[in-house]
Amino acid sequence: MGALVERALRREGARATLVADGQQALDCLRAHAQDIDAVLMDIQMPVMDGLTATRAIRQALGLTALPVIAFSAGGLRCAVVRAAHRAGALAGRCSTGAGCRLRCAAG
Numbered sequence: 298m299g300a301l302v303e304r305a306l307r308r309e310g311a312r313a314t315l316v317a318d319g320q321q322a323l324d325c326l327r328a329h330a331q332d333i334d335a336v337l338m339d340i341q342m343p344v345m346d347g348l349t350a351t352r353a354i355r356q357a358l359g360l361t362a363l364p365v366i367a368f369s370a371g372g373l374r375c376a377v378v379r380a381a382h383r384a385g386a387l388a389g390r391c392s393t394g395a396g397c398r399l400r401c402a403a404g
Contacts, residue, residue, distance in 0.1 A: 302337065313337075319345030323353050326360065335364040348384045355385040
């Protein structure tokens, strides 16, 4: 999944740095926050999930203005989208169906 997303972003002119889990995302941001314009966060990562990592980005690292866009390879339930909002991620509103649709606006 990561390679596919990276390829799509590259086609649009973006540079992507891939990490394997939420802890690596935090480590990368600690070292290179000034070089990062946005974070595309998989909320179902191993070691440290994306919601926990997003909370740490906001609270421990103090990066409250950095856009964190939540996504998942699987469908997201409304409860997960609400949790992503509470963690400080940009996620869409819940749809009327069983899952949720994510709408992310490019800044």
